[in-house]
Amino acid sequence: MALRPPDDDLQIPSERPKKQPKIAVTAEKQQPDYGVNDENKPPQATADASVDYIPSENLKPIADPEAEVRGLIEGLESKDWVKVCESLNDARRFALYHSILLLPILDRVMLVTAKAMKNPRSALCKTSIMTSSDIFTAFGDKLLEPSTSDAFDELLLQLLLKASQDKRFVCEEADNAVKAMVESMTPLPLLRKLKTYVSHSNLRIRAKAAISISRCVSKLEPEGMKEFGLVSLIQTAAELLNDRLPEAREAARAIVASVYEALTENEEEKQEEWQSFCQSNLPAIHAQAMIKLVS
Structure with missing residues (x-):
């Protein structure tokens, strides 16, 4: 009977390694400008430590604005997001202290x-929003x-979108x-801009636009409301009154x-005239709701 050799003496023929299948790996596109922070979250101190959120009242004039303005657009369009933030703060300083120099390139800056x-x-999102406030x-x-x-x-569209975000x-x-915009502009032409957004498909944008419209209307004298159109305003209100x-x-x-206050100065006839006005310009169900609001 043949003896089985010890395991150490066994000669096992080497097996040719199987060829591993090639796996296609798609490299993620690098986006160095975007970083890891989410626009809806407060900036992480480690990532955005180099960015200062300077209140408008703490911004200082530029020492040599004529020289600096020539490189402003280049800085705003930089691939380096920190440089863009710095240039946005410079744009704020130009707006507040050297607005004449900024005016020729204002559309590009906006x-x-x-x-x-x-x-x-x-950091970039917040700084740009602060810039818009100072421009307004x-x-x-x-x-x-x-x-x-x-x-x-x-x-305006981007601000309404950002104002509609979930994150505080x-x-x-x-x-x-948006408040700075309403406070700094004549309400009548701004109303014409805002009115298009009360029919927006995004219900939060509708709500933000509605709030701004009500602020504009509150700044108008009765003649201003009549110039814009009382019928247009009441129809807009009727539409928003059923919003979600x-x-x-x-x-x-x-x-x-x-x-209602702008419709007539005669207090004795106001209720009757309001009822007639609503019934003449709104569907019956909406007119009834409007009448009840002020009764």
């Missing part, structure tokens, strides 16, 4: 500011002129910017109260 609001990096404060109605009107429309970090800053969000409905009630 477009870059609106673009920065779309960036997922929270500095230029007011100039933003509605033909040379800047299109850029203003883009900026973005929403509060955007709300402040309570903020939109509350804004609608404020608009109704303003229109």
Whole structure:
């Protein structure tokens, strides 16, 4: 009987290693400008430590504005997000202290500011929103002129979107910017811009637009409301009164109260004239709701 050799002496023929199948790996596209922060969260201290959120009252004039303004657009369009934030703060300083120098390139500055609001990096998003506030404060109605009107429309849309975010970090800053816009502009032309958004498919944008409209209306004298159109205002309010969000409905009630007061100065005839006005310009069900609001 043959003896079995010890295991150490066994000669096992080497097996040829199987060829591993090739796995296609798609490299993720690097986006160095975006970083890891989410626009809806407060900036992480480690990532955004180099960015200062400077209140408007703490901004200082630029020492040599004529020289600095020539490189402003280049800085705003930089691939380095920190450089963009610095340039946005410079744009704020130009707006507040050297607005004449900023005016020729204001439309480009506004477009870059609106673009920065779309960036997922929270520091860049917040700084751009703060920039829009200072631009509103500095230029007011100039933003509605033909040379800047299109850029203003883009900026307004982005602000309404940011004001509609769930996260407080973005929403509060955007709300402040929208308030600054309403405070710094003549209400009548701004109303015409805002009115298009009360029919927006996004219910939160509708609500934010409604709040701004009610603020504009509250600033108007009766003649201003009549110039804009009492019928248009009451129809807008009727539309918002049935909106899903309570903020939109509350804004609608404020608009109704303003229109009611502007309709006539005769207190004895006001209720009767209001009833006739609503019934003439609204469907019966909406007219009845409006009449009850002020009765």
